[in-house]
Amino acid sequence: MAKIAEPAVVRRASVTDAARVPAPAARSGPAPLAAIPAAQWRALAERAIEPNGYYLPDWELAVDASARDRVAASALGAWSDGARLIGLMPAVSMWRACRIPLPALVSADPYGTLCTPLLDRAMAEDAAAGLLEAARQAGARALILRAVALDGAAMKAFGEASRRDGLRPRLLQSHARACLDATGDADEVLREALGAKKLKELRRQRNRLAEHGAVHFDVARTPRQVAAAVETFLELEASGWKATRGTALGQHAGDAAFIRRATSALAETGQCEIVSLRAGDTRVAAAIVLRHQDRAFYFKLGVDERFAKFSPGVQLTLDLTRHLCADPAIRLADSTAGSDHPMINPIWRGRLGIGDVLIPLRRNDPVAVLIHRAMTLREFARELARWTVRSIRRHEKDTA
Template sequence: MHAADEPVAQQRPSTARQDAYVSLVDVPDDAWHELEARAVEPNGYYLAEWELAVNATAHGLTDVSALTAWRHGSLIGLLPVVSLRRAYRLPLPVLVNADAYGTLSTPLLDRHAAREAAAALFTQARQNGVRAIVFRNVALEGPAMAAMHDALAEQGLAPRVITSHVRAGLDATRDADEVLRDGLGAKKLKELRRQRNRLAEHGAVTFEVARTPDEVTAALDAFLALEASGWKGKRGTALQQQAGDEAFIRRATRALAARGQCEIVTLKVGDAAVASGVMVRHLDRAYYFKIGIDERFGKYSPGVQLTLDVTRHLCTDPAIASADSTAAPGHPMIDPIWRERLAIGDVVLPLYRNDPVAALTYGALSLRHHMREGAKRIVQRLRSR
């Protein structure tokens, strides 16, 4: 493709340089929302209400920029970004997707112009001296990656995968009981029913879904308290333990609920919450963000009991076709229940042929990954002694 044929990276009227990437807060909300509705592939963590809430207060994740692609006044591509220096302390002219407090970085690309949008994002990055773009936790097999692959191929380029894994997902078009039987088997389901009956000895067991902004705000209090009461609280990683993180989740969940894109699911025994989870919705996909449980009821598997109800809830919702656990690979709770597998990885996208900066970035991040994995194995061996 000749330079004159490349898609225009920025066309919306603005007093700023049209080829410059912008602060995330300068992306017009209406254009962002319109792109969400037309996205070729969903990403609940790059919805405007979620990512802007992260950008405003979440600990260490604020002040993000954005690559944007425009066509005829419409936003057709969006990727929140930070510098490689900020993300990894490497002083190279490389951008990295911004961490949206959720393990997915798939960019929003217009389904009617996905390849064009990807090419325009890359053009804008080049115009600002960027040599490569790093995606952390990007969907490897979806239409967004396919569009980016095609856009790079036109320049004789190809993505390089640093690391990849699969994580649990749910095919919500199936019958829930069939999903659960296939995943857990009759014997395990019988044991879970026994545990639920034992749980009911402490009070009536109910499953509640908060949808409206006021319902979500009230249910979030219980979720935050449960999360902080368990192992996350002991490790200091609960949302409630960082003022900025709590402010982010409160703002994001209420704002998304107002648009029908957030639910908080709660398992109660009597009037007390024993398990609770936050779910984000984008297009026909749900995202199981986090759960919190009352560990005093641990012998009754409250997290699993909640997830059984969530599975039934999603499989009977005609608006939802699939769900992403957004969990770590091999997660002991969700993997046996949700048996679909989503391919996720960290990828370097070079923007120039035979570019040493892209090669150096790939090498440095690959080495970092192998060193971290090696350290984890050493710690696991020491703990097992």
């Protein structure tokens, strides 16, 4: 297997000469995420040209500490004048990310499906160039940005930095996922998305749910409220099909520890809410929502499946839509869901282009070409597997 160092943090002597500045000996070895000064990381997040709630320090450090199969990522960083952090991307080796033994670095999975690096808006291209150089210093021949917003400001900065060095980014895969333009009127947004007939049916279901007790939408914001609400969320998520599949956070001690730590820490800075729907004293649905700059991120949803016929997840999402549209601080909500998500797609009709992008780190590098081919074959195999599973499920449904 090809050897590659976990990425070092590259301190830069000047903003304009990033590509030629070597990593100082003091920082040339592996750099754990915890080595990044927390104050610097938080300050960069506030200045980031594009928000990403899943790379906020309190979230990603909690993931890195205990989340299953996601611990011990390294820091790929860029610094201005050796002192100010202007770019940061948690990263892992290609072997760890994809089980492919080639010298590339891949953005680390932060549990949420968004890996957009944090780039200082005042010098985004230089920050992107610094991250590319940090990857070179670690011995990588390519940098793979997973799950990035393809039309976002961060990807544009990487594109410009790559062209400046004569490099050509390559798209590995792309898809569109649901998002909400939260600047509109919620009632109009829902009426246009669902239509009068569907909304009438949902109101009927809500009235039926109210037979079990008055229906209330609650928002936990303070650290104490969030600490209590996250336990309700964990119980609800582990009570349904996610538990059957083994994907509920509460089923794994490390995952549960991560989500408790992350939500409480982010609540301290007003960057996490847990929304829930209750009928009387019974919580029937709960979801975690992260906030970064003017964007909200709909992380995960848990429902009490005893109330499934009343569509508690949909009911909660309708109230969340109204909640976000009423908040002037939020302009966009990212569902962070799959491209074919059956619940959120009909409700949030906006779409974000998300994809994986490979950036070669040297011109005309045959190793980078090999990495690209390996990733292309991997994506083909994954898509074939997904198609096969869908076909089997359709056949089982048709023959049932």
